[in-house]
Amino acid sequence: MPASKPSVVDPADADNQPGHRVRLGVERPMRLDSGLELGPFTVAYQTYGTLNADRSNAVLICHALTGDHYVLDRHPVTGKPGWWEMLVGPGRPVDTDRYFVICSNVIGGCMGSTGPREIDPATGKPYGLSFPVITIADMVRAQKLLVEHLGIEQLFCVIGGSMGGMQVLQWAVSYPESVFCAVPIAAAPRHSAQNIAFHEVGRQAIMADPDWCGGDYLLAGTRPHRGLAVARMAAHITYLSEAALHRKFGRTLQNRAQLSYGFDADFQVESYLRHQGISFVERFDANSYLYITRAMDYFDLAADHGDVLANAFRHRGKATPVRFCLVSFSSDWLFPTTESRSVVHALNAVAANVSFVEIETDKGHDAFLLDEPEFHQVIHGFLEGCAEHRGLTARRRAPAA
């Protein structure tokens, strides 16, 4: 990826992995929602494109539960292409020839930012379960520190799907003056009881694995791979739809002509899920999975605003200045359209500037990661309109690398 790097990048973060790392909360630790403090801590991030002279073209991408900051880079562990190449890149809706794109690994994560598998400086051992419980707002606080570190006062756009969409909403509520436009995709203003329930199944699967060792598996030299794989398998079902599963697999048998009358993966869908589980454990930390699912469970935007969601979008007695574009997918039953619509209604109640589109697809929640031309055209149009309002008119070509 021949993206030119901004001048504000630390020279010291050269590493084998693509991207950068920065130590934050050095002078003053970051206060968490739990009341505990975290700091100093590391944030791993990646950037694409060039920051313009008045630093007004920055786009922050917020990743989902098991995502990371390798939006366009080949993944250092799996070797797979960047997770949002469909939407982001030169000439794409989030155009890296035009915007300076930032994405950071969330705190609590396991791809370079401080999380439960990193070494606690106080003990010299991995944090494990002594890592403080973090929230979506804490993740966003850390991102705000990163954005300030990069010398950016106002982000042109914050965009993300699923848990990334929760962060986008939190950004708009916590720092309305630091965000020009916000694109929460397949998101919700709070995690539903059903979603908390699914997360709990995943966590119990991990904790029931004897190799989890009460969270101290790194010290014990084991990994709760079986538990984490089951957690991923259960979660993966929620990212798809019945129609998509039927279209892809139906009742087709896997490498056999007849039923085995046993418990092998007779059906293709079983084999597929097993593969999803097994490949996931190579790249993800089980304790991180516990912490990040917890952060999503705790998310409830209205809770801090008298349980009235609209109040979250009031700023200095007026409507939030942020321009919103909400996107949902018709077959998404994890973050259904009704969730996005409840945010739209709250934004209407303060007469905020909002666009809202539901995309017709059978691909379920995962649609935001997939080839959905209609979705991509909507994002492109919305960003073009916002760029015009922000005065980012001319399409810039990145200087030759």
Next chain:
Amino acid sequence: MSPLDADSPSPDTASGRTGPRSGRSRDIRIDLRLIADMVEPGSRVLDIGCGDGALLDYLTHGKGVDGRGIELSMEGVHRCVKQGLSVIQGDAETDLKDYPAGAFDYVILSQTLQAMRDPRAVLDHLVRIGRYAIVSFPNFGYWRIRLQLLLTGRMPVTERLGYQWWETPNIHFCTITDFVELCRDMGIRIERSMILNRVDRITGRGHGGLTNLMGEQGVFLLRRG
């Protein structure tokens, strides 16, 4: 596709109460142009049933308004958002209650009132949400319509109202006189009115006299009394 554009009514468009309006940006239908002329430059506008965004685009780029739209059909919403307009997918009859009083300078309801389940409640919201409401609708008291019913004894089908009775989305037709009376009843002030004939010429400013007979559609600027 507005409830009036029925050149080739299909089940799709006939059921879309507030589908995309025809017309491209900067070159808008005369009745939309008359609405636009009522809007002060730089004001805040909510266009209900904004269709493919022709009026909203014209107002945003031509008059510098802060424009928003609500549109029922997904196709219309997609077309609007793709061109950078702030439009949500929603239903006027369920979503207007969310908006606070006085949130906009103008709330526009163009050629859609007659397709509402509860036009009176919608009107009430229009003058609550906007300092002004601009409403346009087809006049069922137009002489050609009267004549058709009189001579053929069948539900009128005209160039503009091209639907058969069993497929029309227009469930609450009224005449200009009916509308004026409803406004009086609701304490809504009519600030301005324009009555258009068949070729979209203004046949009358004001709404008295023969306008109820000669006008094919009316455009009203309203305000809560």
